[in-house]
Amino acid sequence: MHPPQMTALQDGEIRILVHEYSALERIPRLVFRVVSLDNPPPFVALSYVWGDLADTLPLRASNYPQTLWIDALCINQDDFEERASQVAMMGDIYSCAEYVLAFLSSESGPFDLGLDFMEKTAKNPEIHFDPSLSPHLTVDSSYRALFGLSASHPILQSSIIEFFGTPWFTRVWTVQEFLLAKKVMFRCGKRLIDAEVVTKCCRSWIDHSKTCCWSADQPRHGHSHGFIDTIWDIRSNLTLYTATLRMKPLMDMSHRGRLHCTDFLTAISLFRIRQCSDPRDRIYGFSGLYLPGIDVKRDLQVDYKVSTALLFRNTATTLVEKTQTLDVLSHVLHESGIEKRVAELPSWVPDWDATMDDRHHLLYTDRADRISHCRASGDLKPNLAFRAPDNVFIRGLRIGRIKAIAPGYPSIYTDSADGGKETVDSWRQLAGLPEALSSEEDVKETTFQNALSGGFTDLPWEIGSAAYSKAYKLWLEWFISTKPSLPVECKEIIQEFDDLMHQTSMYRRFILTDNGELGFGPEITEVGDVIIILPGGKVPYVLRQVEVSFYGTTTYRLLGDAYINGAMAGEKVCSGMSDFEDMFLV
Incomplete structure (x- = not known):
């Protein structure tokens, strides 16, 4: 993919790929040029999934010059120092581009109906998508000789699902490429659609589904789900509902081209279900966003020699140190349907590479966002101390033991x-x-x-x-x-x-403590588990005692966070830490 020798890059420099076309020779040429990001010429940054590159480039062959930046070609992938340096500059590269071209597919046919419907929705956001309401949106397919197709029609749904089901919407690296861009254009074959149109369309669907079109997600006609959440194609696990959810986090973090997100922890949780070939990119893939909480390049550094487990652990401890809260513990998930993939993680460190479905992810992120209003430990600050690489010494207040549980x-x-x-x-x-x-x-x-x-x-x-x-x-x-x-x-x-x-x-358990208090806890909660308030925690946590003890101190595994009625606003810690006890988390 690279020429025999590539000119070495100096600080602040990048390579761009200039597509030159000679009308005389009628042969397109691709030429690398080194430019400074301090004063770059106009260029378009390509956002794509690496496996699609061979299909992407032919689309750019045209009879006029086109200047592109393509990471797989413009970064010497065999030079690890250059790779790390250029990865650290990703934010600046995508911010400087005229626009970002998000390549979804070399074909347009499967997407045409869906694109037509999205464009029509964006122009008429006040019109219903539920066909049981009037007026509601429809589109025609002259190619298929089908007319008046509504959002409940499987053929139209399949086209929309095809769009949001493309690999681009499942990858970690495309997140910052989208968020940092001045403008994004999605490309499906010969069709182009502005990301602003897609955003306006999805916002309309979300607003309608929460109000007038809410029943579209309710069981009907013998189906266990509404038409927007019914799987019509057994080859795909996506529904119209879960497919369009893939756009929601991008919408939540961007507004009129301006990035707005409270912190780094929120960002990596919003895109937790996206994929990457290297799990460390779940952290490094956000290095260009400059979010409050952690500056990846300064606090963690982009270093592919660090193991995944150590990086996730360092991320957790750095978040506690920088935010002076235990919010990261609410991202430890042990629910059914979640497959953990990073071995040797302590119980208190989230596995950011764990898999979950779109619906579960939406509930988890909304719940994690809502705990910001709670203050179970009052004004107390975290007091973690590390006595071994994975063991944390901490003081906590036991407020109850689980007496009974019921399904959520x-x-x-x-x-x-x-x-x-x-x-x-x-x-x-x-x-x-x-x-x-x-x-x-x-x-x-x-x-x-x-x-x-x-x-x-x-x-x-x-x-x-x-x-x-x-x-x-x-x-x-x-x-x-x-x-x-x-x-x-x-x-x-x-x-x-x-x-x-x-x-x-x-995905929770309704719980009763031995003190008669009610609440909700992790799905794996069992009778006998304990409820603990930890300094710096906005919510209580459910812990399970383990047989091994350190220095004669009781040792626990973290199961997840909890809600206990009457313990969420600091009521249990009004007397300070006099009743707190020593414990280890492993």
């Missing part, structure tokens, strides 16, 4: 004859409540309903208020019903409360 919100809809009654009955039984709601005010009933909030404060109702109780009762009546349709007069309230239940309890 079902992650898969079933055609059960009693709707969600079995789930709710198990929760009420654990809380010591009868199956039927009492018409009289009851402290236990109020405590139970408040516990379902998960400690989230950004809700339409005040926790414990009559409006909150009404919302719960309306949701309960709908949830245990076998009819998925919503009564029009209270549709919005039920939608809001059901979204809350997804957030608090899906």
